[in-house]
Amino acid sequence: MPHDSQYTLISKLRPRKIILPVILGLAIVAWFIIKDLNAGVMKEISFTWNSSIWLIVAFLFVALRIFGYMARIRILTDNDLTWGQSFRVIMLWEFTSAITPSTVGGTGFAVVFLHKEGINLGRSTSVVLATSFLDELYFVVMFPVLLIIVGGKTIFITSLHGTGIAFLNNLVIIAIAGYLIILAWVLLVGYGLFLNPKAIKNLIINFFRLPFIRRWKEQAIRAGNDIVESSNDLKKKSFSFWMNAIVTTFISWTSRYLVVNAILVAFFKINDHLLIFTRQLVMWIMMIVSPTPGGSGFAELILGRYLSDLIPVDQATAGGVALAMALIWRIISYYPFLLAGVLIIPGWIEQKFVRAITKKN
Numbered sequence: 001m002p003h004d005s006q007y008t009l010i011s012k013l014r015p016r017k018i019i020l021p022v023i024l025g026l027a028i029v030a031w032f033i034i035k036d037l038n039a040g041v042m043k044e045i046s047f048t049w050n051s052s053i054w055l056i057v058a059f060l061f062v063a064l065r066i067f068g069y070m071a072r073i074r075i076l077t078d079n080d081l082t083w084g085q086s087f088r089v090i091m092l093w094e095f096t097s098a099i100t101p102s103t104v105g106g107t108g109f110a111v112v113f114l115h116k117e118g119i120n121l122g123r124s125t126s127v128v129l130a131t132s133f134l135d136e137l138y139f140v141v142m143f144p145v146l147l148i149i150v151g152g153k154t155i156f157i158t159s160l161h162g163t164g165i166a167f168l169n170n171l172v173i174i175a176i177a178g179y180l181i182i183l184a185w186v187l188l189v190g191y192g193l194f195l196n197p198k199a200i201k202n203l204i205i206n207f208f209r210l211p212f213i214r215r216w217k218e219q220a221i222r223a224g225n226d227i228v229e230s231s232n233d234l235k236k237k238s239f240s241f242w243m244n245a246i247v248t249t250f251i252s253w254t255s256r257y258l259v260v261n262a263i264l265v266a267f268f269k270i271n272d273h274l275l276i277f278t279r280q281l282v283m284w285i286m287m288i289v290s291p292t293p294g295g296s297g298f299a300e301l302i303l304g305r306y307l308s309d310l311i312p313v314d315q316a317t318a319g320g321v322a323l324a325m326a327l328i329w330r331i332i333s334y335y336p337f338l339l340a341g342v343l344i345i346p347g348w349i350e351q352k353f354v355r356a357i358t359k360k361n
Contacts, residue, residue: 045324054263055262055328055332058259058262062256062333064251064252065252065253066094068248072131073090074086075248076127077119080118081114081117081118088113088348089110091340091341092345092348094340098334098337098341111128112124122229123230127230129192129193130193130245133189135253138250139179142253146274146278146281155278175282175285175286178285178286193231193235194234198228201224204224257281258277260280261277263325263328268313271312275310307326311325
């Protein structure tokens, strides 16, 4: 990918891009909360010192999630990135994931982020594919394990007050569809990275034969050769290398889910933490088919409806309370990355592109 096309891609990450997901997410949740808002809902939610402590714990889980991602990107790049560079890459990656649909994510941008931090283009592509492989492998492994431990009926069947059997049946269909997409992706990337990296190279080269991008074919060929070389290098990595990458992946995704558990403990006495954790994993599998930026609106709605029966409140107010919890969850684990992107992106573009072009001239 040549320098000018990278700039064209990254220049799309302007702060105004966050307006859509912010407004969409807040508007949908606000509408549902206002619709269900009553004195009963407000009575169930009270802020105390205990809730403050557990909300801080929720923020710490977000920090642990980021640390896990940083550690993993350093492992996959053989520590060629400093901790500061790793932080920038991860925060920018999270930002792009937050403003793009879940089906797109920030993967394409991540290649550029790594490349501009000093990793060659082909190796950047291999590292991003490896992170994607590890992320989706977490779902592929954890979903059936938790399904066996918790039980399918417990996962998908909730009390039907304010939910409806049709809604629950749709959850099962969406979850299965999302899981099959993730499984197919893991098999495809795993085959390309570890068995036949030349297949990825040929796919990229054939793609760049299209008329409107043919002028970048030579760069695509070089990137393809780099991918083959980097993939062969990945195959030679030691057992401990992959175990460290897997452990940091586990830490990151597990911390991501424990945020909701901490939020619920802040306000209620929760008994079944494993079920709450499992339903969140299922929810993230469902989000793979969400067309909205960062799953905005969809995530809040699903979380609010899907966890309502696990909150120990009167069923008449459970829906409104669950949606309020969903809003707090997004404020803690989603909107901070939008803010971080607004703060980091302008200076990063200035440093990596504008100043770089000025120096060359």
